[in-house]
Amino acid sequence: MPENWTVRAITRATLPLLVVLSTVELGSGLVLGSVEEQLLASPSLLVLVPVTIGTAGNLGSVLAARLSTAVHLGTVSFEPDDDALVGNAVATFALAATVFPVVGLGAWTTAELAAGATRLSPLRVVLVATVAGAVLAVLAVAVTLAATYVAYRRGLDPDDVVIPVVTNTCDVLGVVVLVAVASVLAP
C-alpha cells in the first residue's frame, strides 16, 4: 500500500486488478444475460441473483480472512487433518446450510411483494437456494484453500491478493451455480 496517497500512485496500484476483476465479472454478466428471459419471467429467481452473489462472496471472504490470519499467525499447516483448516471449512458449510434456506424464502417473499406475480412456489425457491448454497459452499472452500495456499507458497501477503480474488471468484460462481441449479430444478 503506497504511503504516497496521490491519485496517480493509488491508481497505479489498484487499477490493473480492478480491470481484471471487472472483466471476470463480465463473464458472470454474460451468463445472466443468456437466461435473461427466464429471469424476467420468474421474479423470484431475479431477486435471488444479488443476494446469492453477495452471500457466496461473503462466505468466501470470511473464510479467506480467517485463513489469512491463521497463515500470519502460523497456526495453519495445509494438511488434510489440520484443525484450523477443517474447522473453518466445516463452519463454511454450516453457515451455508443456515443462511441459504432463509435466502430462498426471503427471495420468494420479496418477489411476491416487489413484483406481484411469482411463477414459482415458495418451496421450489427455497429448494433452488439451498441446493445452490450447498454447491457454492463446496466451491468457496476449494477456491479459498487453493488461493490461500498459492499465496502462502509464493510468499505473498494473503490479505492483499486472496480476499479480492476469492470474493470475485465466488461472485461469478454464485451466478453460474444459481443459473445451473435453477435450470434443473425450476425450468
Add this chain to the structure above:
Amino acid sequence: MTMREVAASAYREALPALAASVVGGLFAGAVLGGMRAELSDVPGLLVLVPALLATRGNVYGSLGARLATGLHQGLLEPKFDLGNDRLRGAIAAALANGVLVSILAAVLTYVALTALGSSPASLHVLVLVAAIAGVLSGLALTVAVVSVVVVGFRRGLDPDTFVGPVVTTTGDFVGLAVLLLAVRLVTAALGGL
C-alpha cells in the same frame, strides 16, 4: 483449539455479518425485481450488473482498508478534513477509478454482446448509465465509508473488522437503486431510447 471449537467460533463470528448482508442483498433483489421494464428496455443492462456491483465493493472496500491503515499508522487524523491532501487523494482516486472501471465495463459489455451476435442498447446509453450510476453510488459510498471509519476509529474500534460489511451492505442498498435512477435519467434526457 480443536476442530470443533474452531468451527463453532467461526460460525458464531460470521453469522451476524452474513445475516446483515442477506437483508441488504434482498433489498437489492427487490430493486432488481422491480426494474424488469428497464431491463427489457435497455438490453445489456443485466449483463452489466455483476461488474458494476463488484466494482463498488472492490474500489470502496479498498478505500476503507486504506483509510483504516492510514489511521492505524498515524498518517491520517480521525477527522473530516477535505483540506487534508491524503484524504482528498484517497477519495479522488476511489471516485476516479470507480467511474473509469464502470465505463470500461459498459464498453466491454457492448463489445462482448455485439461479438456474440446479440443486439445491446447503443454504446452511449450503456456508458452514460454506467457513468452516472458510478458517480452517484461513489458519492454515497464515500460518505458511508469515511464516516464509519472515522467515527469508529474515534470510538476506539478497529475499522478493519467492520468496513468490509459496511461497504457490502451500503453497496447493496445503493448500487441497484442508483442504477435504476441512472436508467430513468438517461431515458428521460434522451427522450426514449
